[in-house]
Amino acid sequence: MESKKTVTTWRLALWAIAAAAPPLAARATDLSYTFLDFESLDNTVEKTATQSPVPGQTVQIQTSGGRGIAAAGSYLFGERFYFAGGYKSSVIDYSGVVTSPLATDHATGTFDLVGSNLALGYLHKFGDRLDFTADIGYESATYDFGSIAGENFDLKDSGVGARIGFRWNPRKPFELFVTGHYSPVEKADLTGHRFESGTSVSAGVRWYFFEALGVGIEYESGDVDVTTISMRFNFGNLPL
Amino acid sequence: MKLINERFCARAASIGLLLTGVFAGPRADAAWDFVPDLNLRAQSEDNPFYIPDNLPGQQNASSAALDMSIDMATYNQRSLLVFEPRVIAYRYADNSYDALNGEDWRVRGNGEYQWTTVRAGFDADFRRLRIVTGEFGSIDYNLDTQAPDTGDTGRTALSNQYRKFYYLTPYVAFTLSPRNTLRLDATHSDVSYTGGDLSFRTGYNDTRYSATLQRNTDQQTQISAIMSVDEYNANVNTNDFHTVTVQGQFTRPINQVWSFNMAAGVLRSDYQVANVQDRVTAGATTDYIASLGFRKRSERTSLNADLARNVYPSSNGYSVVRREARLYGDRDLSQRFGLEYGVLFQETKTLGNLNSTDDRNYADLELNFTWAIKPVLFLVTGVEYQSQEFTNAVVNQGKTTATTFDIGVRYRGLSKRKPPRPPTP
Numbered sequence: 030m031e032s033k034k035t036v037t038t039w040r041l042a043l044w045a046i047a048a049a050a051p052p053l054a055a056r057a058t059d060l061s062y063t064f065l066d067f068e069s070l071d072n073t074v075e076k077t078a079t080q081s082p083v084p085g086q087t088v089q090i091q092t093s094g095g096r097g098i099a100a101a102g103s104y105l106f107g108e109r110f111y112f113a114g115g116y117k118s119s120v121i122d123y124s125g126v127v128t129s130p131l132a133t134d135h136a137t138g139t140f141d142l143v144g145s146n147l148a149l150g151y152l153h154k155f156g157d158r159l160d161f162t163a164d165i166g167y168e169s170a171t172y173d174f175g176s177i178a179g180e181n182f183d184l185k186d187s188g189v190g191a192r193i194g195f196r197w198n199p200r201k202p203f204e205l206f207v208t209g210h211y212s213p214v215e216k217a218d219l220t221g222h223r224f225e226s227g228t229s230v231s232a233g234v235r236w237y238f239f240e241a242l243g244v245g246i247e248y249e250s251g252d253v254d255v256t257t258i259s260m261r262f263n264f265g266n267l268p269l
Numbered sequence: 270m271k272l273i274n275e276r277f278c279a280r281a282a283s284i285g286l287l288l289t290g291v292f293a294g295p296r297a298d299a300a301w302d303f304v305p306d307l308n309l310r311a312q313s314e315d316n317p318f319y320i321p322d323n324l325p326g327q328q329n330a331s332s333a334a335l336d337m338s339i340d341m342a343t344y345n346q347r348s349l350l351v352f353e354p355r356v357i358a359y360r361y362a363d364n365s366y367d368a369l370n371g372e373d374w375r376v377r378g379n380g381e382y383q384w385t386t387v388r389a390g391f392d393a394d395f396r397r398l399r400i401v402t403g404e405f406g407s408i409d410y411n412l413d414t415q416a417p418d419t420g421d422t423g424r425t426a427l428s429n430q431y432r433k434f435y436y437l438t439p440y441v442a443f444t445l446s447p448r449n450t451l452r453l454d455a456t457h458s459d460v461s462y463t464g465g466d467l468s469f470r471t472g473y474n475d476t477r478y479s480a481t482l483q484r485n486t487d488q489q490t491q492i493s494a495i496m497s498v499d500e501y502n503a504n505v506n507t508n509d510f511h512t513v514t515v516q517g518q519f520t521r522p523i524n525q526v527w528s529f530n531m532a533a534g535v536l537r538s539d540y541q542v543a544n545v546q547d548r549v550t551a552g553a554t555t556d557y558i559a560s561l562g563f564r565k566r567s568e569r570t571s572l573n574a575d576l577a578r579n580v581y582p583s584s585n586g587y588s589v590v591r592r593e594a595r596l597y598g599d600r601d602l603s604q605r606f607g608l609e610y611g612v613l614f615q616e617t618k619t620l621g622n623l624n625s626t627d628d629r630n631y632a633d634l635e636l637n638f639t640w641a642i643k644p645v646l647f648l649v650t651g652v653e654y655q656s657q658e659f660t661n662a663v664v665n666q667g668k669t670t671a672t673t674f675d676i677g678v679r680y681r682g683l684s685k686r687k688p689p690r691p692p693t694p
Contacts, residue, residue: 065494065517067533069557098535098557100515102494118537118555241486242519242531260533262494262517265486 060160060196061263062105070097072119073254078219082179086129095121111150118143127178141173160196170214186224188213204235216252301343304684308336310677317369319425323667332361342686350380368429373398386444394436401425403432408611408635412573420583422470423629423657430464452481460584471505475582493518503586510588512538530562542623554621572598585627587619611635625661632656650676
């Protein structure tokens with residue numbers, strides 16, 4: 030299952046690079062690091078977990094997927110540093126089975142998946158078409174379930190995470206990007222009632238139909254697979 | 270006694286407006302621009318009480334309406350102040366429609382003063398409308414300064430009552446640099462009913478604070494980041510919504526006559542609502558807003574076309590998500606002959622789908638023709654078609670349609686501030 034996800038991500042990245050390869054010689058423009066993003070999320074969360082809230086009774090849940098929203102922003106200061114932050118909130122479907130000596134009952138519901146981050150970043154330009162970015166910051170994640178039969182699968186934790194990535198601007202209205210992400214709250218172990226650290230990879234493409242306004246699509250492969258459609262509002266270099 | 274006083278005040282003010290309009294118009298001096306507007310028309314309606322189509326009782330009604338307003342403006346290089354008081358008096362021919370007789374009052378105003386690096390101003394809209402006009406979204410032909418959403422419900426029970434809507438937005442804008450402006454707004458709106466609240470139609474108050482960073486990224490393009498905090502309280506059920514919204518806006522001309530605007534944002538709302546058993550539930554929901562619009566401004570034509578999904582306070586006791594399509598415009602077909610048209614489609618649902626019984630679809634289509642007898646005197650005629658449906662209502666489920674024809678005479682004074690369009694070649 031894991032290898033299948035990796036292949037999908039790499040295929041997506043290769044497809045994106047191949048699609049942009051012909052106009053490599055085209056004139057490039059600077060990518061902005063002062064922007065606001067508004068995002069629509071489509072999450073796939075495939076997990077199973079079991080708890081026994083009372084002796085002789087077990088509750089097993091299986092999560093599936095759901096949609097959400099996110100807002101993210103970045104502010105460039107100096108020539109090479111930026112602040113970044115974001116907030117995302119999704120509602121994820123799950124189904125549950127309550128088993129006791131007397132009966133077996135099925136139930137469905139939703140839970141809230143919420144994440145946020147604040148980071149300090151550094152960028153390095155390789156020529157005028159390719160940027161390398163790295164940031165380190167604070168991240169938090171919350172899984173907020175209701176309760177079917179007294180169980181508690183809620184999770185909440187935070188820690189220090191990091192990202193590295195490349196942003197490529199092969200021709201003026203297009204941007205391709207790939208990011209590797211280490212997070213202390215990447216993997217949710219619902220049965221063990223804890224987060225584990227882990228990594229995820231994301232890749233995407235963004236089209237600026239005006240210089241200050243772009244639409245993008247991104248795929249992230251990790252413990253939670255997320256397809257994101259985003260609208261970016263570029264502010265150029267503030268405060269000038 | 271109170272009713273007599275209200276009627277006396279209404280009549281006195283009506284006569285005052287009329288006299289002011291007739292005498293002030295020709296004597297407008299450089300300091301103030303007075304533009305009186307008098308419109309006397311006869312109306313025919315096929316469903317004046319907005320009774321659902323599947324119920325008996327729809328009847329044709331004839332009425333006369335006297336629509337009087339004055340656009341009062343004073344302006345110079347640094348300031349602008351505009352007030353437009355307006356009253357429309359309705360009188361129905363048949364006694365069985367006495368509940369619909371009455372006056373719609375409205376005062377709109379806006380103003381701004383500009384210092385070297387600071388601008389301060391306000392936008393205001395005060396209304397006291399009959400239920401049958403106050404509970405429906407209307408087409409606003411003032412295309413450059415569209416009126417605020419009034420949180421209308423389409424619920425017309427007890428139609429002899431009045432709906433009062435107060436809206437005030439003071440703002441201040443600081444020029445941070447030649448390309449950047451920071452604007453702070455505080456918006457307060459308040460709705461109440463003369464007959465008190467009902468379970469499906471309630472007064473509310475809503476206060477919104479917002480901060481906007483506007484940036485002119487080049488000579489043509491403006492982009493904004495807006496963060497707002499909104500507090501909504503309904504009167505009848507003490508429902509409250511605390512909503513934080515972050516959004517971006519983008520505006521840019523496409524060519525000399527067309528421009529394009531777009532907005533997108535996300536919001537989180539923490540709420541506390543009471544259900545039909547008066548059990549209070551607290552929770553939170555997330556949602557998004559988005560809009561896409563085009564504007565056309567030429568010598569003979571103006572047009573606004575918008576698609577939007579937005580969140581508004583509502584008199585149904587909840588914050589609501591409203592999806593809208595609007596096409597408003599006017600066109601001079603010849604030197605004397607002009608038309609106005611408006612198309613409005615709305616789909617309204619409570620935020621977070623907390624109560625589906627007030628889900629509502631509404632459509633309003635208008636077409637008005639104008640024939641200029643003189644530069645200030647017009648023959649006017651028009652038709653309006655309205656349709657609404659409460660898809661999940663417990664009572665009054667089904668579609669309601671209403672059609673209104675009107676014909677009349679309009680006098681509109683000449684304005685120095687907004688001179689008439691040049692003659693069509």
